[in-house]
Amino acid sequence: MKHNFKTYIKLFTSTFYISAFTFGGGFVIIPLMRKKFVEDLKWIEEEEMIDLTAIAQSSPGAIAVNASILVGYRVAGLLGALITVLGTILPPLICLSIISMFYTAFKNNAIVSAALKSMQAGVAAVIIDVVLSMGNDIIKQKSILSIIILIISFISVYFFKINVIYIIITCIILGIIQAFLNNRKDDHNNDLPKNIS
Amino acid sequence: MIYLKIFLSFMQIGLFSIGGGYAAIPLIQNQVVEVNHWLSLSTFTDLITIAEMTPGPIAVNSATFVGLQIAGLPGAIIATLGCIFPSCIIVSILAYVYYKYRNLSTVQSVLKSLRPAIVALIGSAGLSILILALWGENGFSFNFTDINFSSLFVFVVGIFILKKFKPNPIYVIGGSGILGIIFYFITY
Numbered sequence: 053m054k055h056n057f058k059t060y061i062k063l064f065t066s067t068f069y070i071s072a073f074t075f076g077g078g079f080v081i082i083p084l085m086r087k088k089f090v091e092d093l094k095w096i097e098e099e100e101m102i103d104l105t106a107i108a109q110s111s112p113g114a115i116a117v118n119a120s121i122l123v124g125y126r127v128a129g130l131l132g133a134l135i136t137v138l139g140t141i142l143p144p145l146i147c148l149s150i151i152s153m154f155y156t157a158f159k160n161n162a163i164v165s166a167a168l169k170s171m172q173a174g175v176a177a178v179i180i181d182v183v184l185s186m187g188n189d190i191i192k193q194k195s196i197l198s199i200i201i202l203i204i205s206f207i208s209v210y211f212f213k214i215n216v217i218y219i220i221i222t223c224i225i226l227g228i229i230q231a232f233l234n235n236r237k238d239d240h241n242n243d244l245p246k247n248i249s
Numbered sequence: 250m251i252y253l254k255i256f257l258s259f260m261q262i263g264l265f266s267i268g269g270g271y272a273a274i275p276l277i278q279n280q281v282v283e284v285n286h287w288l289s290l291s292t293f294t295d296l297i298t299i300a301e302m303t304p305g306p307i308a309v310n311s312a313t314f315v316g317l318q319i320a321g322l323p324g325a326i327i328a329t330l331g332c333i334f335p336s337c338i339i340v341s342i343l344a345y346v347y348y349k350y351r352n353l354s355t356v357q358s359v360l361k362s363l364r365p366a367i368v369a370l371i372g373s374a375g376l377s378i379l380i381l382a383l384w385g386e387n388g389f390s391f392n393f394t395d396i397n398f399s400s401l402f403v404f405v406v407g408i409f410i411l412k413k414f415k416p417n418p419i420y421v422i423g424g425s426g427i428l429g430i431i432f433y434f435i436t437y
Contacts, residue, residue: 072304073419079374084418091415099364103351106363107343109370113263113336114273114306121337125344133341141329144305148313149325151299158299163430168302170429171422172382173400177407178418179375186368198365205369210377216370223366227359234358 059128060135062093067120067139072147074116075168079105080175081116083182085123095127102186110220116140201226251320252327258285259312259331266308273308281311287319308332379404399432 066088074081082105089096096104104126108118117140124136151158158164190198201223208214258280266273274297281287288296300310309329316328350356380389382400403425411421 069419073422074304074306075302075422078306079371080378082371087418092417102364102367103347103360105371106360106367107340107347109367111336111340111343112266113333113340114266114308116306117309117333117336118340121340122344125341126348130341133337133344137333137337141305141309141333144303144309145313145325145329147303147305148299148310149317149322151303152314152317155295155299163433166433167426167429169382169397170400170403170432171426172378173403174407174422174425176375176379176382177404177411177425178421179371180379181408181411181418183368183372183375187372190365190368195361197362201362202365202369205366206372209370210373219366219370220363223362224359227362228355230362231355231358234354 060132063124063127063132064135064139066093067124067136068142071116071120071140072143075171075175078115080179081119083178085119086182089123089127096123098186098189100126106220109216197226197230252323254285255316255320255324255328256331256334259308259316259328260334262308262312263332264335273306273311277308277311281315287315292318399429399436403428 070081070084070088074084082101086098086101090098090101104119104122105115108115108122111118117137120136120140121133124132124134126132128135187202190202205219205223208219209216262273262276262280266276278290278293282290282293296311296314297307299314300307303310309332312328312332313325316324316326318324320327351360382404383396384390385395385397387395407421407425410416411418
């Protein structure tokens, strides 16, 4: 990909715009980034986006900041990462600076809270929509292990409030065991080509 | 020297808040309220409320707020930079490693088993926000009269529009805010 001035500008404006609309932090930014970088700009593939989400989630710091670094790095290297981080932190920096000056007026404004309350429902719709399409992709692969991981992870996070880190570590271990088993199978059938799916 | 203290303090918050969002709150509270006495507990609670109502990650929002309170705009900028500094280093290294090794079969296998878990995590976050939007702070109940019907309406219409027309999600979120204001004036 050509790293011209336009790419950098696009990276900055996209992340700035996305960050200005990620109310509530956390995973809310993922559907917005997916829409922009996977569907609109086609700079990142669907599966790659999920991988980047996994890295963002398992690294220290805010998911939104981490995801921006990854996307920027992917598109335009370290300079890209610097630009996307700047784009991501500027909206909250500006917004919070203004709001903390007028905090009491803001907190007690009924119209503001009505808008914010309703936006929660909008955010929920956006996240559920993206989960349905991502979940559909996984179920379509017809891998029983993937579907079991999906269900068990959901139950343990949502109902049992298990720390996300344990789930990620368990999945990494599962993946390594599976790779090990596959390799052993390959050693037994040395004349067969290695199957990397 | 206060700037250095702010930077180091928020760097610790950035470094140890793995998993983002709510995981960061106790760390921020510890640094800001208990260790450095920069905010009282009640201002801290207000801070969390603002941080959740405004765009951006909670850690970045609190960094800006606290920095501004104790050392003005330079304080806000330094606190924010401190908070994202560990991410910038660690995540850049991980990005490098990912793009260098992602075609190895072991890494492929690990990523393959991580993907469904990540979808489940996002789903869990989405469901929590949905329940908060529909039932409020008290959480899910079978008493369907507790449901906030304007939120339910916004959610159903939102999902329909997203599935049918695939617009930019930002328009759906912005539109929901506008609908909320309209409902407010209708019911007022």
